[in-house]
Amino acid sequence: MRHLIGGFLFCILAVKTFANAPTIHLPIYRRGGRFARHELANITALTRTISQVEERYSRTYTDVDRNRIVRRWHDGLIYRDRHMLDEAGLQGLWYTKLQVGEPRQTLEIDLDMLSPDFYTIMTTSGQGLKYDTFSSNTHEDFNDFPHAICRSSSDLFYFSDLISDMNSVRLAFPICQAPKCSRHTLAASGSILGLSPLGLGSLSRLESSSFIQQLLNQQKIQYNLFSLTILDSASGVLSFGGTIAAEVEETKIRQEIGLKYIDQPDSQAKEEEVNGALRFAIPPSSTHERHFKWTDVSNGAAAGWHMTLVTGVRVAGVKILKNQPVLLDINCPFILAPPVAAARLYESISGARRLVTLLDQPHEAWYEATRFWSFPCLSAIDISFEIAGWQYPVVSGERLREDDIHGPAGGRFSLGKVDVGTNSGTGYCVGLIVETAMGLRKEWQGSDMRDIWVLGEPFFRGLGIAFDLGDEKGKGSRIGLRTY
Numbered sequence: 222m223r224h225l226i227g228g229f230l231f232c233i234l235a236v237k238t239f240a241n242a243p244t245i246h247l248p249i250y251r252r253g254g255r256f257a258r259h260e261l262a263n264i265t266a267l268t269r270t271i272s273q274v275e276e277r278y279s280r281t282y283t284d285v286d287r288n289r290i291v292r293r294w295h296d297g298l299i300y301r302d303r304h305m306l307d308e309a310g311l312q313g314l315w316y317t318k319l320q321v322g323e324p325r326q327t328l329e330i331d332l333d334m335l336s337p338d339f340y341t342i343m344t345t346s347g348q349g350l351k352y353d354t355f356s357s358n359t360h361e362d363f364n365d366f367p368h369a370i371c372r373s374s375s376d377l378f379y380f381s382d383l384i385s386d387m388n389s390v391r392l393a394f395p396i397c398q399a400p401k402c403s404r405h406t407l408a409a410s411g412s413i414l415g416l417s418p419l420g421l422g423s424l425s426r427l428e429s430s431s432f433i434q435q436l437l438n439q440q441k442i443q444y445n446l447f448s449l450t451i452l453d454s455a456s457g458v459l460s461f462g463g464t465i466a467a468e469v470e471e472t473k474i475r476q477e478i479g480l481k482y483i484d485q486p487d488s489q490a491k492e493e494e495v496n497g498a499l500r501f502a503i504p505p506s507s508t509h510e511r512h513f514k515w516t517d518v519s520n521g522a523a524a525g526w527h528m529t530l531v532t533g534v535r536v537a538g539v540k541i542l543k544n545q546p547v548l549l550d551i552n553c554p555f556i557l558a559p560p561v562a563a564a565r566l567y568e569s570i571s572g573a574r575r576l577v578t579l580l581d582q583p584h585e586a587w588y589e590a591t592r593f594w595s596f597p598c599l600s601a602i603d604i605s606f607e608i609a610g611w612q613y614p615v616v617s618g619e620r621l622r623e624d625d626i627h628g629p630a631g632g633r634f635s636l637g638k639v640d641v642g643t644n645s646g647t648g649y650c651v652g653l654i655v656e657t658a659m660g661l662r663k664e665w666q667g668s669d670m671r672d673i674w675v676l677g678e679p680f681f682r683g684l685g686i687a688f689d690l691g692d693e694k695g696k697g698s699r700i701g702l703r704t705y
């Protein structure tokens with residue numbers, strides 16, 4: 222029944238019968254809309270996107286701090302911390318919208334799962350969406366610098382989920398500006414909401430609290446937790462202090478049962494059946510604790526990012542790989558796999574072959590095609606990942622109607638049909654698990670990304686994923702999953 226929930230974002234946000242603990246729900250969107258469309262796969266464009274995504278993982282290296290492996294930024298030179306200013310407003314990033322200031326302005330805030338920092342970028346380029354401090358009566362500016370290029374500032378932010386204080390909360394929101402004459406004055410204005418863990422190994426660059434830490438300190442939320450739920454390929458919900466599991470289940474159940482009672486929409490029997498199904502899906506007395514299956518953030522991996530261990534990768538029910546370390550990042554539109562693991566996986570899918578074997582040598586895409594695999598578009602792909610003893614389907618399961626209309630041929634596992642440069646068509650589709658070159662080239666030295674998978678947006682679809690950030694030191698951090 223998953224096709225029923227797609228597109229019901231605002232309906233879900235409106236249903237809040239279970240909200241006893243405060244949880245802040247924000248809608249999220251993918252800038253530029255869905256990634257894989259109903260078109261032939263463009264290998265040149267896909268290769269470019271993979272490189273851009275991979276580059277984000279090359280900016281840190283791993284180090285040892287008090288017997289723990291931690292992740293640190295490469296850029297020692299703070300003035301040249303170019304990535305702080307480069308990122309805002311890029312196509313393909315997931316973002317939320319926040320209401321700020323008086324009179325209220327709506328800012329697009331890009332999500333960043335690789336850093337915990339919350340800040341806004343101001344440039345003079347005229348590009349992007351700029352936070353207008355001059356017109357906000359509630360904006361406050363301070364004369365201190367949490368970073369060499371950022372000064373402290375704060376304003377009122379509005380959340381409809383907050384009951385008291387006119388729905389507002391004052392949050393520190395540093396303003397970062399490019400040094401004059403640097404090429405960054407040409408970058409876009411925008412804002413970043415970092416979601417990576419704090420504590421030892423934190424990748425914070427600002428001496429300023431993260432977004433979630435500020436909400437916690439002001440007791441606006443109860444738990445050091447956020448969760449991500451993608452509803453369709455371009456929208457979803459980001460929740461702070463809790464999850465949206467209860468609301469998603471309730472919407473789903475109401476619609477399923479509503480179909481049965483289509484002639485008698487107000488019947489008592491329908492309400493009873495809805496409540497019964499809900500009590501089963503979401504035990505009412507418990508919080509997120511029992512609504513998700515939890516796994517510790519991987520001990521072996523470097524602290525700083527959301528990483529864990531996939532204990533088994535299965536193709537058609539057969540376990541083909543064990544103990545694969547993974548990084549979760551919604552801003553990656555692929556699943557990136559180390560070459561050996563990718564080969565193993567595709568060799569277990571009948572009919573799958575390397576994309577290069579389908580292309581004629583002279584074709585210009587040939588050189589770029591080496592990291593892609595293809596599969597017969599009509600074959601049913603069944604891949605699941607085992608995490609903490611539970612199986613999560615990666616690309617199988619029901620299709621959304623929206624996918625049929627706008628999505629690529631070959632279904633959820635496809636990046637599009639293979640284009641061989643003629644009009645004949647091949648019946649093969651490009652698989653969304655692609656080989657990553659991370660760790661093999663020089664810029665990844667020390668990044669420790671060599672054997673790591675990146676589970677991007679395709680993994681998030683159909684799942685609720687909760688990130689418990691543990692205590693202030695990051696101890697006890699966990700990742701929770703459930704299927705919808």
Ligand SMILES: *[C@@H]1O[C@H](CO)[C@@H](O)[C@H](O)[C@H]1NC(C)=O
Pocket residue numbers: 263264265266
């Ligand atoms: C494929 O993508 C490249 C780079 O974005 C673009 O220049 C090219 O025109 C695209 N080709 C097709 C057939 O759309």
